[in-house]
Amino acid sequence: MKRIRITPCLWFDDKAEEAAGFYTSIFNNSRIVSISRYGEAGHEIHGKPAGSVMTVSFELDGNAFTALNGGPTFTFTEAVSFQIFCETQEEVDYYWEKLTEGGDESAQVCGWLKDKYGVSWQVVPTIMSELLGDHESEKSQRAMEAMLGMKKIDIAAIKRAYEG
Structure with a gap:
């Protein structure tokens, strides 16, 4: 091994x-x-x-x-997070529900969350790179704007924004 x-x-x-x-x-x-x-x-x-x-x-x-x-000397910050790449909205919903349980609601933004232990996670649909990939396209700009207003990512809503 x-x-x-x-x-x-x-x-x-x-x-x-x-x-x-x-x-x-x-x-x-x-x-x-x-x-x-x-x-x-x-x-x-x-x-x-x-x-x-x-x-x-x-x-x-x-x-x-x-x-x-290790004791109370150090705590977690958003400077480090773990990304979970999800193929479907069902996966996004599952991880979001499980990891936000008891977590810090004020830290929920654009697919980021902080769990009950203070660890930061990003629940990321794999389609995001396609939808946000062209920083000069109007479609990608609309998708980005839609995402920035979300806590948990809603794939269908971002696709609708992308399509206009």
């Missing part, structure tokens, strides 16, 4: 295992791979009780991730 060389590591205060369970319940071909726990060593630095979850290795749709319970 080829070793994966790049794996996103998500820093949580103390919700790494819960978040990994949440994410793996949403995406097909997903699983918790392993859980490591803090020991006594380094307690003066990390402050976590021995036996508590340190990291969770998990896969989302076959992609490797790590979740770390």
Whole structure:
């Protein structure tokens, strides 16, 4: 098996295992791979009780991730997000519904959302590159304008705007 060389590591205060369970319940071909726990060593630095979850290795749709319970020092921002490419409106609706549950409604714009753990996601219909691809075309400009007024992307509405 080829070793994966790049794996996103998500820093949580103390919700790494819960978040990994949440994410793996949403995406097909997903699983918790392993859980490591803090020991006594380094307690003066990390402050976590021995036996508590340190990291969770998990896969989302076959992609490797790590979740770390690193404490409250760092939090997520919109500067990094995960894109979910969807073929149909049903897929867009499914991921949007699951990931917005308990999330920050004020962070929902143009297909972007922030989940209940503060992680940002983009739920992107694959047709968007076609509809927005020509920055000089009136059709693409209309589609862009329609998208900018949306929270969750509505493929049919953007297509109607594109067609005029």
